[in-house]
Amino acid sequence: MTQPDVLIIGAGMAGLTLACALAEADLQILVVDPHAPPAPEQWPATFDPRVSALTHASENILRKLGVWDAMTAHRVAAFTGMDVWDANGTGNIQFGAEESGVTHLGHLVENRVTTHCLFALLQQCANVEFRKLALARILENENGGDAAWKVLLSDGCEIVPTLLIGADGAQSKVRDQLGFRCRTWAYGQSAIVTTVTTEQPHDNVARQIFRDTGPLAFLPLRELTNSKRSCISSIVWSLTSADAQRIMTLDDAAFCQQLGAAFEQRLGKVIAADKRFCFPLTQNHAVDYVLPGVALIGDAAHTIHPLAGQGINLGFLDAAVLAEEILHAHEKGLPIGDFSVLRRYQRRRKADNLLMMSVMEGFKRLFGTSIPPLQVARNLGMAFFNRHTLIKQQILQRAMGLEGDLPALAQPGLIADF
Numbered sequence: 001m002t003q004p005d006v007l008i009i010g011a012g013m014a015g016l017t018l019a020c021a022l023a024e025a026d027l028q029i030l031v032v033d034p035h036a037p038p039a040p041e042q043w044p045a046t047f048d049p050r051v052s053a054l055t056h057a058s059e060n061i062l063r064k065l066g067v068w069d070a071m072t073a074h075r076v077a078a079f080t081g082m083d084v085w086d087a088n089g090t091g092n093i094q095f096g097a098e099e100s101g102v103t104h105l106g107h108l109v110e111n112r113v114t115t116h117c118l119f120a121l122l123q124q125c126a127n128v129e130f131r132k133l134a135l136a137r138i139l140e141n142e143n144g145g146d147a148a149w150k151v152l153l154s155d156g157c158e159i160v161p162t163l164l165i166g167a168d169g170a171q172s173k174v175r176d177q178l179g180f181r182c183r184t185w186a187y188g189q190s191a192i193v194t195t196v197t198t199e200q201p202h203d204n205v206a207r208q209i210f211r212d213t214g215p216l217a218f219l220p221l222r223e224l225t226n227s228k229r230s231c232i233s234s235i236v237w238s239l240t241s242a243d244a245q246r247i248m249t250l251d252d253a254a255f256c257q258q259l260g261a262a263f264e265q266r267l268g269k270v271i272a273a274d275k276r277f278c279f280p281l282t283q284n285h286a287v288d289y290v291l292p293g294v295a296l297i298g299d300a301a302h303t304i305h306p307l308a309g310q311g312i313n314l315g316f317l318d319a320a321v322l323a324e325e326i327l328h329a330h331e332k333g334l335p336i337g338d339f340s341v342l343r344r345y346q347r348r349r350k351a352d353n354l355l356m357m358s359v360m361e362g363f364k365r366l367f368g369t370s371i372p373p374l375q376v377a378r379n380l381g382m383a384f385f386n387r388h389t390l391i392k393q394q395i396l397q398r399a400m401g402l403e404g405d406l407p408a409l410a411q412p413g414l415i416a417d418f
């Protein structure tokens with residue numbers, strides 16, 4: 001394929017989802033990434049330290065694409081409650097699946113399970129090709145205007161796709177080489193992630209404490225044997241970068257002790273921890289997601305603080321909305337790289353992403369403050385929300401991804417709806 005209809009740079013969760021969603025049409029799709037998602041026989045015996053909380057909307061997308069059953073056969077963990085509290089005071093909000101009339105609030109899934117299952121589906125599609133290569137350079141758009149871009153891959157091959165997709169993550173080369181402007185701010189925070197075992201079972205409740213140094217989340221995972229109440233959680237501990245560096249150097253016993261204390265021993269002592277990984281946190285939002293013949297999706301378009309676990313959920317929606325717009329255009333015989341087609345995708349996704357990013361930024365600032373009147377106000381606010389079922393339901397609908405301009409793939413319902 002040197003002139004595919006769609007060239008997707010990046011086989012992360014967003015890029016693979018777009019490829020799978022487009023594969024039903026008679027489009028030739030090429031996906032490139034220097035790393036193929038690892039197959040289960042290559043997985044270490046430990047849990048993947050990268051875990052995502054997937055919303056109902058994301059589950060619907062993965063179900064309708066036909067990968068959800070394969071994911072559950074590997075390992076996913078439904079959570080049925082959420083407990084959020086303020087370290088400085090008594091503020092506390094709890095959400096339960098039952099009171100909201102749903103069986104679960106979401107699922108915790110190791111990223112390698114999702115990428116592997118999407119990749120396995122993609123390999124069955126005759127019109128999709130994967131090459132283990134990187135984008136080297138985007139060359140001049142020789143014809144100008146709406147014409148295709150010429151892309152140089154790391155093996156020296158030149159590709160001229162009708163539509164180029166940047167799904168190459170937070171450090172996107174597609175975005176940077178094409179000069180997409182971004183609004184970026186570093187939080188001065190890093191997140192430590194790992195898998196831990198606690199003294200007490202988590203009972204499938206996702207818990208998050210807001211400390212003034214940053215939020216700390218314990219996300220419930222299933223036991224490997226699945227035979228007993230699980231005491232295994234994935235943690236995301238956001239700290240100032242200096243504190244994170246210090247904590248990364250602690251030995252396991254000291255790390256478990258400090259982690260348990262920061263979490264107010266809500267699940268008893270932390271008795272074991274896997275290898276730790278540390279990620280710097282930045283918020284980044286491309287001013288535009290599209291140019292004629294090019295679109296950005298997922299972290300290439302936006303990165304968001306992990307405190308609400310929304311990053312890839314927004315990325316799945318980007319992929320589903322863009323696929324919907326491309327497929328509609330293709331059905332009508334319109335060129336798929338047409339600026340008007342891509343602008344519709346941008347219009348549908350940008351406002352939604354911006355809203356989620358602004359709300360999360362507001363939370364981060366509100367809980368990052370040590371100004372006493374604001375601490376009192378947020379504690380009162382949490383107590384107020386916790387008493388008002390209707391407001392809680394609205395927050396939950398948004399957190400489950402079931403509000404806003406949903407593409408057909410993300411809506412509950414039959415596969416035939418899509």
Ligand SMILES: Cc1cc2nc3c(=O)[nH]c(=O)nc-3n(C[C@H](O)[C@H](O)[C@H](O)COP(=O)(O)OP(=O)(O)OC[C@H]3O[C@@H](n4cnc5c(N)ncnc54)[C@H](O)[C@@H]3O)c2cc1C
Nearest residue numbers: 010012013014053134135168169298299309310311312313
């Ligand atoms: C600590 C932490 C916790 C998080 N928790 C959650 C959560 O609970 N829920 C949630 O929804 N989100 C969460 N996120 C965010 C989520 O992990 C990201 O939003 C998601 O991984 C982005 O997926 P993506 O496919 O857009 O990009 P990526 O996963 O970054 O994939 C990009 C792909 O592009 C490839 N690539 C890069 N450069 C090139 C190139 N030049 N040529 C070809 N290929 C290239 C890479 O190899 C990679 O495979 C969390 C993030 C962090 C840091």
